[in-house]
Amino acid sequence: MEKLELSPLKNTQLDDPFWNKYTHLVTSQIIPYQWEALNDRISDAEPSHCISNFKVAAGLKEGTFEGAVFQDTDVAKWLEAVAYSLSYQPDKELEETADEVIDLIGKAQQPDGYINTYFTVLAPEHRWKNLREGHELYTAGHLLEAAVAYYKVTGKDKFLGIMRKFADLICEVFHTEEYKQAVPGHQEIEIAMIKLAEVTGEQKYMDMAKGFIDRRGTEPNYLVSEHKNPLWIDIFKDRNAFWPKYSQCHKPVRKQNTAEGHSVRATYMYSAMADLAAAYDDKELLDACERLWNNIVERRMYITGGIGSSGAYERFTTDYDLPNDSNYCESCASIGLALFSRRMSQVTRNGKYIDTMERALYNTVLAGIAMDGKSFFYVNPLEVWPDNCLDRTSMEHVKPVRQKWFGVACCPPNIARTLASLGEYVYFQKDGDLWVNMFVSGKTALTSGEGTLTVTQSTRFPFEGKVNLHVTSDRSCESTIAFHVPAYALNYKIEINSKEVSPEFKDGYAYLKGCFKDSDIQITFDIPARFTYANPNVRADAGKVAIEKGPLVYCLEEEDNGDKLANIYINTAAPLQEQYDSALLGGTCTISAKGKRISSMNEDGQGLYLQTPPAFEETSLKFVPYCYWNNRRAGEMSVWIKYYNQ
Amino acid sequence: MEKLELSPLKNTQLDDPFWNKYTHLVTSQIIPYQWEALNDRISDAEPSHCISNFKVAAGLKEGTFEGAVFQDTDVAKWLEAVAYSLSYQPDKELEETADEVIDLIGKAQQPDGYINTYFTVLAPEHRWKNLREGHELYTAGHLLEAAVAYYKVTGKDKFLGIMRKFADLICEVFHTEEYKQAVPGHQEIEIAMIKLAEVTGEQKYMDMAKGFIDRRGTEPNYLVSEHKNPLWIDIFKDRNAFWPKYSQCHKPVRKQNTAEGHSVRATYMYSAMADLAAAYDDKELLDACERLWNNIVERRMYITGGIGSSGAYERFTTDYDLPNDSNYCESCASIGLALFSRRMSQVTRNGKYIDTMERALYNTVLAGIAMDGKSFFYVNPLEVWPDNCLDRTSMEHVKPVRQKWFGVACCPPNIARTLASLGEYVYFQKDGDLWVNMFVSGKTALTSGEGTLTVTQSTRFPFEGKVNLHVTSDRSCESTIAFHVPAYALNYKIEINSKEVSPEFKDGYAYLKGCFKDSDIQITFDIPARFTYANPNVRADAGKVAIEKGPLVYCLEEEDNGDKLANIYINTAAPLQEQYDSALLGGTCTISAKGKRISSMNEDGQGLYLQTPPAFEETSLKFVPYCYWNNRRAGEMSVWIKYYNQ
Structure with missing residues (x-):
């Protein structure tokens, strides 16, 4: 298996009417705001303590560590987002x-390479003693x-050097007798080691990632027994005892058939598994990844690309268990699903994975952030009654409005780094060939031994199914460009210089x-608003219908439709009407429908149970994209709506 | 306000085809089983330690206290159930x-009257220091x-004497300067003190109950600040911090407008409030009680008389928030609602309270116990997908099958004491007059200064709306008998010796x-199976209908209707058919209906979201009483069913 490569961000400049709303927030709002927060x-807001923790660990400041045990990751995700953002908006x-923060991280690094302000400051003797x-x-x-990321975008290798030294330490420690079965409680290092191997060409990092994956769930099960070590310390005192499925170590990964446990941990692990499947053929x-x-x-x-049906433990539950109002659907879990799906398409070259990646990105990930970039959802319900x-x-766990910032602030910086690296989702490349996964306006260039292929996309997707691509090439040979054909696209048609072609x-x-010396490629397809029904095994959606258009899931909001959305029935026999409203939510296509609703009653004296x-x-209904919900006033929201057909 | 009195249990002998199934379980199953458990x-089963704890506290055994801080209540509720059961099934x-257990309790009593094995054994210096x-x-x-209860049924006063000494201590302690604002964290003592006042005629106990009610929620708020005492100890280490609404001390009780917090605590408190309203006019x-x-x-x-919408904290939430599958609806909370409603009808002489008391008893309380008396529900969902x-x-928190016994075993003995005292729900009396609240076969006698009125009820209620009462009286004067007219009873008619009468x-x-020298009274009414709709403010029940017959709520079970009950729609235009099946569930009326269901699909490869x-x-549906659910095989169950009308 030869994995398709991500297009380097520095070769891609996106400039898209739909996505700019968000990618500009990263630079104008999130990165500056988070810097203040750090x-x-x-x-x-509650203090983050992040920079302070590094200063204390570096011996530059008196004091102690404060915050969660994983507080350092806020700095990491901020730096990663900064790195990506510099690719499309240089900012000296x-x-x-960022360089100063990197210097600080270097100063907080221990002589052997170790970096972690919690353990360095508070519990140096307990290093690696509670991996759960x-x-x-x-x-x-x-x-x-x-x-x-910082190395790839800026070319500067100081941070990479610092971290490589830490990676070397990890490779050393986790091959000693004591740690030869050890695996992380929360997967993530595997993805990172694979990236390090890819950027350095050093096989041992790839092998370390594979080691963590191979060991997981095998006997003796390290995470199950590590607390017997006298140096083990209890960190999350208010949580139930550890159980293996939570951390996906209930059986060897190759034997796992169902997605279990904490959904972020799961998808990060599956992402690494997909990479390793390709790396080791x-x-x-x-x-296992496919299963x-x-x-x-x-x-x-969920139809929104959300995962994690249970509020308790942010976890997968059982097949078809998809409650709409009490689910977790963490923003980070949908990022994990996008990462996993992207890798599956890199490895298998199958566009169906892109459909799911888009589902997660266009719906749950975008819903996770307010359109002003100032507040965020951790949990993404499909139905809310405030x-x-x-x-x-x-x-x-369900918040009816986005929250300003979080004590455990994983989602906001995770959304930021995802949006800032959008180019890596849009294009893949391999041996001079280009894959166009997503329809996003902007430009990319792919240089191979034969020369450079340049593609300029121009589209009003996802509201219109029309994409213009101007392609130039200085190569003497033919190039191949692969365009994603989304499952929802009807009458998909490609024209080159106004002449329809028949691609494979x-x-x-x-x-x-083609040679694409100077070609205008036009892709057109229909993406009418459509009714979508859930599989009848999904109890929560029985008798209900959702509305989608292209990759976007739509919803009803109280703002447009009054309250008690549960009392609304949509008539699926009446046509859906689409209308672009440039004044609404920064410009969006709304969808109107006909239906009926249960009439309200006066509150008092009517009784609760009636004969x-x-x-x-009769009622008219107005749907807006789910990703835009709760950007006006707080109120009820619902994706799945009761229906009748007559 | 003059409160109607409960008919003394020793004067009532119930013998009813519907209720015998349960009251016989108390004597044949629950009391012997629980004795073994204690x-x-x-x-x-997990050991209860109850008797052992009393022996340790009495100095009769080496060892320590084990179990929950309220473990002694298992012994108390067992003794209370035993007392009631002796009224209808003497057992030397x-x-x-029971007398031996009472002796043991006496030996575990401290010289000053105090009884509590946890504090006596483990933390004597922390007595009364964590009332929360x-x-x-x-x-x-x-x-x-x-x-x-034991005194009233057996006439023996030893236990009453022991407890009166303890009650005297409580009255003393809770009038000292330190405790003059103190109230219990979990209400219950108020009800008990009122009963003690009624049986002894001693006003100070009534005043103590009133004191606890009057102080509650007033400033300085004792429960909010008691943890500042250096002798306070943290008992429930795994629970969130205390908050006042949980224990209904967020404002003075007379200012409370909405039912808040832990639903058992709430209803026990409201019950005491109703009694006190009458006692002090x-x-x-x-x-406040009425509000x-x-x-x-x-x-x-809930339509089942269940209360407590949230699994977390077993609590009330907000108006019209009645989720069917994730609710708590503790069996004990419905007992509390029955106790509160019974008292409201005693105080106001309004039969509407009896309707709600019946709703709780016939549905949630009975559902709480298996028909073999061997397993119990704590939580009573209205919709289950195992x-x-x-x-x-x-x-x-939701268990799809009844559990054998519980670590915190409040519900089983609470159900037992309720069933064993059913006679106190059936009849009230006052000044020689009789109130017939419930239609339950059996006999009661009411002796007053004028002589004795004897009533023998004979009925197949709730499956038939026909009640025969044979009444005799040796009084020279007229007597008044009040018969409850349930809200669900149609064409309610009373005949005396086959002649229709026009009561007030x-x-x-x-x-x-009437004089009722030797009268046959026949009450007839129609209780056809009926469709019941929820108020449109209840989001969870929108578009759904429930079926009731008399006081019974019905449900669909997988056993009769296959799985995926969420895919079923009932046709409310088709008539409901009732049939008595003597072989089913010990004899019950089932209800058949017509409807349609979403056809199932093969599981694999169909996808989750479909265009x-x-x-x-078409389908036929069969409903059984909710109280009997889960007495055959485990499976799905649902009370509220989607409907159409055509």
Whole structure:
């Protein structure tokens, strides 16, 4: 298996009417805001302590460590987002700040290469002694990913050098007798080691990633027994005892058939498994990836690309268990699903994985961030009734409005690094050939031994199914460009210089060969608003319908439709009407429908249980994209709506 | 306000085809089984330690206290159930055993009267120092209730004497300067003190109950600040910090408008408030009771009489928030609602409270116990899909099958004492007049200064709406008998010696005056199976219908209707068919209906989200009483069913 490569970000410049709304937030809002947060300068948020922790660990400041055991990852994800952002918006001052943070990380590094401010400051003798909860390898992984990103975009290798020294230490420690069965409690280091191997060409990092994956769930099961070590310390005192499925170490990864446990950990692990399947040509591992991906996508994924049906433990539950109002669907888990799906398409060249990657990105990941970049969802419900999202109830994990910042702030910087690296989702490349996965305006260049292929995309996708690509090439040979053919695209058609062509269609891509000296390629397809029904095994969606258009899932909001959305029925026999409203939510296509609703009653004295059936009245309905919900006023929201057909 | 009195159990002998199934279980199963449990002789259950704890506290055994802080209440509720059971099934051996337990309690009593094995053995210096969590007054209340019951049925006063000494200590301690604002964390002592006052005629106990109610939620708020005492100890280390609403001390009880917090605590408190409103002719307190009762019954109660919408903290949430699958609806909370409603009808003489009392008893309380008396529900969902009732998820409090016994075993003995005292729900009396609240076969006698009125009920209620009462009286004067007129009873008609009479109908009772020397009274009414709709504010039930017959709520079970009950729609235009099946579930009326269901699909390769609407097929449906669910095989169950009308 030869894995397709991500197009280097520095070769891609996106400039898209749909995505600019978000990618510009990364540079204008999130990175500056988070920098203030990392330095505890946000007056109405809990202090982050992040930079302070590094200063204390470096001996530059008196004091102690404060925050969560994985607090360092906020700095890592910030640096990773900064790195990506510099590829599309160079900023000398920001780069200098980043360099200073990197210097600080270097100063906090221990002589043997170790970096982790919690353990360095608070518990040096407990280093690597609680892998279940300590998040040391997880934190190392995020710093390593940041270092690779910074090197790839800026070409500067100081951070990479610092982190490589730490990676060398990890490779050494985790091959000693004591740690030869050890694996991380929260997967992430595997992805990072693979990236380090790819950027340095050093095989031992790839082998370390493979070691962590191979050991996982095998006997003796390190995570199950490590607490017997007298140096083990209990970090998350308020949590239930560890259980293996939570961390996907209940059986060897190659024997796993269903997506289990904490959904972020799971998808990060599956992502590494896909990479390793390609790197080692490991068919058994790829089979496991396919089984796990199928289990998610065919039985355990929300229509929004959200995963994790249970609020408790942020976890997968059972097949077809997809409650809409009490789910977790962490933003980070959908990022994990996008990462896993992207890798599966890199490895298999099958566009169906891109469909799921898009589902996660266009819906849950974007819903995770407000359109002003100032607030975020951790949990992404598909149905919200604000009145019952109460603290100290079973619903307390569900917030009816986005939150400013989090104590455990994984989602905001994770969304930021994802948006800032969007180019890596849009294009793949291999041996001079280009894969166009997503329809996003902008430019990319692919230089190979034969010369350079330049592609300029121009589109109003996802609201219109029309993509213009101007392609130039200075190569003497033919090039191949593969265009993703989304499952939802009807009447997909490609024209070159206004003449329809017949490309080879294979596994969700249309393969076009040509010299492309100066070609105008136009892809057109229909993406009418459509009714989507859930598999009848999904109890929560029985009798309900959702509306999608292209990759976007739509929803009803109280703002447009009044409250008690549960009382609404849509008439699927009436046509859906689409309308682009440039004044709404920064410009969006809305969808109108006809239906009926249960008439409201006066509140008092009517009683709770009645012998007369409720009355209905006709109603018009207005749907907006799910990713834009809760950007106006707080209120009810629902994706799945009752329906009738007459 | 003059409160109607409960008919003394020793004057009532119930013998009813519907209720015998359950009341016989109390004597044949529950009391003997629990006795074994209290003595740690059940091999496959966690040891209870109850008797052992009393022996240790009495100095009769080496060892320590084990179990929950309120472990003593298991003994109390067992003794209370034993007391009631002796009223309808005398058992010399059982009574001797009870006497021995009472002797043991006496030996475990401290010289000053104090009884509590946890604090006596483990933490004597922390007595009364954590009223939030220590459950000392709650435990004292249950022991006191048991002592009153034992005295009333057997006439023996030893237990009452022991407990009266403890009650005197409580009255003393809780009037000292330190405790003058103190109230229990878990209400219960108030009910018990009122019972003690009623049985002894001693006003100070009534005043103590009133004191606890009057202080509650007033400043300085004792429960909010007691942890500042250096002798305070943290008992429930795994729980969130205390918050006032949980224990209904967020404001003075007379200012409370909505039912809040832990639903058992709430209803026990409201029950005491109703009693005190009558005892002190306290209109303001009665107004609060009415507001709180209305808030529950009009906005926060399930159709099954279950309360407590949130699995976390077993608590009330917000108006109309009644999720069917993730609710708590603890069996004990419905017992609390029945106790509160019974008292409201005693105080106001309004039969509407009896309707709600019946709703709780006939549905949730009975569902709480298996028909073989060997297993119990703590949590009573209205919709169950066993696959998603998983441990370590948001659904882990919901068990798809009844459990054998519980670590915190409040529900089984609470159900037992309720069933064993059913006679107190059936009849009230006052000044020689009789109130017939429930239609339950059996006999009662009411002796007053004028002579004795004897009533023998004979009925197949709730399956048939026909009640025969043979009444005799040796009084020279007229007597009044009030018959409850349930809200669900149509064409309610009373005949005396085959001649229709016109009683006075008032507030849900029909008042019949007569000499009743030797009268046959026949009450007939129609209780056809009926469709019931929820108020449109209840999001969870929108588009759904439930089926009731008389006081019984019905449900679909997988056993009769296959799985995926969420895919079923009932046709409300088709008539409901009732059939009595003597072979089913010990004899029950089933209800058949017509409908349609979403056709199933093969599991594999169909995908989760589909562009074609699901197909429907016609189906016949069979409903059984909710109280009998899960008495055959485990499977799906649902009370609220989607409907159409055509």
